[in-house]
Amino acid sequence: MDPLSLIRGVLDTTEDAARALVGRERLRLAVTGLSRAGKTVFLTSLIANLVAAGRGARTLPALDEAVGGRIRRVQVVPAGTETVPRFDPEAHLGALAADPPHWPERTEDFSTLSIAIDVERRTSLGGLLPDRRVTLDLLDYPGEWLLDLPMLRQDYASWSAATLTRLRRGARAEVARDFLAFIDALPGDAAAEDALAKRGYTLYRDALRACRDEHGLRFLQPGRFLNPGPRGEAPLLWFFPLPEGARGGLASLCARRYAAYLDDQRSNFLDPFFTRFHRQVVLVDVLGALHAGQEAFEDTAEALAAVAAVVSGGNWLERLLGAAPTRVAFAATKADHVPSRARDSLAALVEHIALGARGRAEAGGAATSFHALAAIRCTEDAVATLEGQAFAAVRGILLNEGRGATIYPGEVPMRPPEPAFWQSGFFRMPEFRPPRLDPAGASGVPHLGMDGLLAWLLGDAL
Ligand code: GDP
DSSP, X not given: OOHHHHHHHHHHHHHHHHHXXXXXXXXXXXXXXXXXXXXXXXXXXXXXXXXXXXXXXXXXXXXXXXXXXXEEEEEEEOOOSOSSOBOOHHHHHHHHHSSSOOOOOOOOSOEEEEEEEEEEEEOTTSOEEEEEEEEEEEXXXXXXXXXXXXXXXXXXXXXXXXXXXXXXXXHHHXXXXXXXXXXXXXXXXXXXXXXXXXXXXXXHHHHHHXXXXXXXXXXXXXXXXXXXXXXXXXXXXOOOOOOTTOOSHHHHHXXXXXXXXXXXXXXXXXXXXXXXXXXXEEXXXXXXXXXXXXXXXXXXXXXXXXXXXHHTOHHHHHHHHSOOOSEEEXXXXXXXXXXXXXXXXXXXXXXXXXXXXGOSOOTTSOEEEEEEOBSSXXXXXXXXXXXXXXXEEEEEEBTTTOSEEXXXXXXXXXXXXXXXXXXXXXOOOOOBOOOOOOTTOTTOOOOBSHHHHHHHHHGGGO
């Protein structure tokens, strides 16, 4: 570990311990997920429900129980002076309170918000102490960047080999046609010219975008190629995978930029933010991936397994970065698209794919747990009749048509499905209209499973 991060780690620990003594603590919770996973909706619901709980509403029963009903007040703390944009709960809740309600605009890149939670304290004899204030710092960041973590364990040559193998398969090979033709036509000793490097980068980035947008693929690296963040597309990004045997100046330039890119991600994102999270939630739209078909599902599963191996392998991350989250929850979002009895299967499916072929995460890492949730519940359980047979279904209002509909979504497999599942090719995923919120927000937001997740993530710290 470098001396600076060691010192900072010690300072942070001392600072946290001192705060604990005077009853003022900070807990940093990072929320991430691949784009459209439901981060914005998740944070909006979390804030609305915590604030409502502070006003006495019982919107988060499992959390309430985990902390013995001691939550007294919850408020959003005014923005500090950080340069990171502020998550805007007022605008997001405004969208849900509109007539008709609509889904909040999604946030790109980074955003942050702090919430002060005042918790009642008692002495061992039951006497009352002044309330304890726990400040919950929320940080929302693009899950695409998480996919850079596995790259820290690979050098340029092995990353190139693995990436090109994947790129030459299935739907990728088709949308990466121009990029693959470009690298195949390059002489093995191509010179280090920036015009070439930029051309290769542009073709590679466009291929990644097409994989995501046209085929719902998720294992797409490097993350900043898809989501460049506030610092835009610098020449640092002008690299791409090259086949084995490329030895010229261009190959060395790409290898140098690969290393420089990872250093930059480390000093601008991992060190200042990632190492300071105490807790982490990784959101995954597993149902959306099932709906997108076999290739998209398997790719999402592979991406999630790669991320899970790193974020929950605390030992390795700690050695590399100096610190890592101690609890990591993986949650399948939009669980209100399936009836209640399918939600246990959904949570089991997330666990299976997150643990991937590797089995349990590396020993000594973060504690992990697996959930199925709907940050904003839009449906009720219902029964659909198909060809005279009754099926468990859900009923909600379709977003575009504004009319109620009973939807049989299809079966959720408990494990990554067998080929026969894809042959039947049936999984429905319409967009539902969110319920309209009362503008005062006093009663929180209807959800499924947010309280269980928060109880596991935060219960011990409150
Ligand atoms: P982000 O890109 O990860 O921030 O994704 P969003 O939070 O903007 O969510 C993307 C879309 O997914 C929303 O506009 C909704 O259509 C849908 N969605 C997200 N969460 C839920 C949920 O809990 N239930 C339902 N039915 N839809 C959801």
